[in-house]
Amino acid sequence: MTPPKFSLPCSPKYKGFWNDTRYTILTGGRGSGKSFFTGVFLLGLMDLEAGHTILFTRYTLRSANVSIIPEFKEKIELLNKGHKFKITKDEIVNLENGSKIIFRGIKTSSGDQTASLKSLQGITTWVMEEAEEIDEESFDKIDLSVRQKSKQNRIILLLNPSTKEHFIYKRFYEDRSVQAGANFSKGDTTYIHTTYLDNIKNLSKSYIAQIEQMKIRRPQRFAAVIQGNWIDKAEGVIFTNWKIGKFKEVSPSVFGSDFGFSRDENTLVKTSIDKNNKIIYLQLCFYLPGLTTSQLRELYKKFAGDSLICCDSSEPRLLHELKTTLNIVPSIKGPGSVTYGIALLQDYDLIIDDGESSAPLIKELNNYSWLEKKSQTPQDKYNHAIDAIRYAVGYQLKNPTSGQYHFI
Numbered sequence: 001m002t003p004p005k006f007s008l009p010c011s012p013k014y015k016g017f018w019n020d021t022r023y024t025i026l027t028g029g030r031g032s033g034k035s036f037f038t039g040v041f042l043l044g045l046m047d048l049e050a051g052h053t054i055l056f057t058r059y060t061l062r063s064a065n066v067s068i069i070p071e072f073k074e075k076i077e078l079l080n081k082g083h084k085f086k087i088t089k090d091e092i093v094n095l096e097n098g099s100k101i102i103f104r105g106i107k108t109s110s111g112d113q114t115a116s117l118k119s120l121q122g123i124t125t126w127v128m129e130e131a132e133e134i135d136e137e138s139f140d141k142i143d144l145s146v147r148q149k150s151k152q153n154r155i156i157l158l159l160n161p162s163t164k165e166h167f168i169y170k171r172f173y174e175d176r177s178v179q180a181g182a183n184f185s186k187g188d189t190t191y192i193h194t195t196y197l198d199n200i201k202n203l204s205k206s207y208i209a210q211i212e213q214m215k216i217r218r219p220q221r222f223a224a225v226i227q228g229n230w231i232d233k234a235e236g237v238i239f240t241n242w243k244i245g246k247f248k249e250v251s252p253s254v255f256g257s258d259f260g261f262s263r264d265e266n267t268l269v270k271t272s273i274d275k276n277n278k279i280i281y282l283q284l285c286f287y288l289p290g291l292t293t294s295q296l297r298e299l300y301k302k303f304a305g306d307s308l309i310c311c312d313s314s315e316p317r318l319l320h321e322l323k324t325t326l327n328i329v330p331s332i333k334g335p336g337s338v339t340y341g342i343a344l345l346q347d348y349d350l351i352i353d354d355g356e357s358s359a360p361l362i363k364e365l366n367n368y369s370w371l372e373k374k375s376q377t378p379q380d381k382y383n384h385a386i387d388a389i390r391y392a393v394g395y396q397l398k399n400p401t402s403g404q405y406h407f408i
Helices: 012-018 034-048 069-078 114-118 136-143 167-174 196-202 205-217 219-226 293-304 316-323 337-346 356-367 384-396
Strands: 023-028 053-060 085-087 091-094 100-108 125-128 154-159 184-186 189-194 242-245 254-258 265-274 279-289 309-311 328-330 349-353 370-372
Touching: 012 034, 012 189, 023 034, 023 167, 034 053, 034 069, 034 091, 034 100, 034 125, 034 154, 069 085, 069 091, 100 279, 125 136, 136 167, 136 356, 196 205, 205 219, 242 356, 254 293, 254 384, 265 293, 265 384, 279 293, 279 356, 279 384, 293 316, 309 384, 316 328, 337 384, 349 356, 356 384
Parallel strands: 023 154, 023 189, 053 100, 053 125, 125 154, 242 349, 254 309, 279 349, 309 328
Antiparallel strands: 085 091, 091 100, 184 189, 254 265, 265 279
């Protein structure tokens, strides 16, 4: 298929979008333009051919009208195509030929939406933005639903590469002997890798200067965040004592929960501790932003039932409301407890359940690192599920110094 001509400066690497392959794996670091030019491609595809139904997903998507559609509006205006498209809160429709993009989240406050997404009719293209967030089981379910016979089927994965433990790396690179950073087609897959250098005409001088400083000061972070390289582990990662396995209930399960409220993720993690063999089994139950009190209560009932839940104690009012119908205790916060909690978890082998819900927890473990290792200060991100684990595990294990373990 001959791509349409656009008047926007664009790396020739993005011509790979038009290759006749089912999969397009688009990797790159920040500032590479991969999200922008994917949007331009999708609008071009809708403009060129009638009858396309494009499913555009993120792992969590609270409101497409707030987070994604404004970006597409900008592209439509830049292309002078405003007269051709109708835009609603969760769709963009080409008024001339009926092609459309529908925006959905894979995980919502109602739970996993994979089943409803794979049942959507007539999908010709599936775009997964932030694909490092998706697990293999969810990917396979939606992948197999893209089978419209009348059009070329496309699966487009956009991601900032994470660690080499991710199934995308193993399936599309390692198993196929494809070099990371490649720009070519092999079999049913097109590989596109771009960096800020491929988009430099669209970047400010101050942004470029900031990138160049990072290259000198923090070369490992530069390689991961800016160059978009697949990495073994994040720089200064805190937990290396974990592996994927099966959850075993070797002791009565205790759940840990961290509150995220409107912006961050609310989490619930199931734990079971084998004290004799120094093993902690972990299963992530949910990892969702924007939950109301009633939604939290229903999810707690669904996953924990009458089991004990040790919660973030930062919201006493919320805990009081939840305790009326649930078996909940607050975590106890105190100076130095985060550092001690980390040391406690490092003293055990952590087994992460291999179920489809584990991807966010694995991402945290691969990225939770020291802000200042000398002072034992961890960064305050990639820690929502990890904090929940600290609450639950700390409730069950005794501090050998004071007899009671406290959390912050």
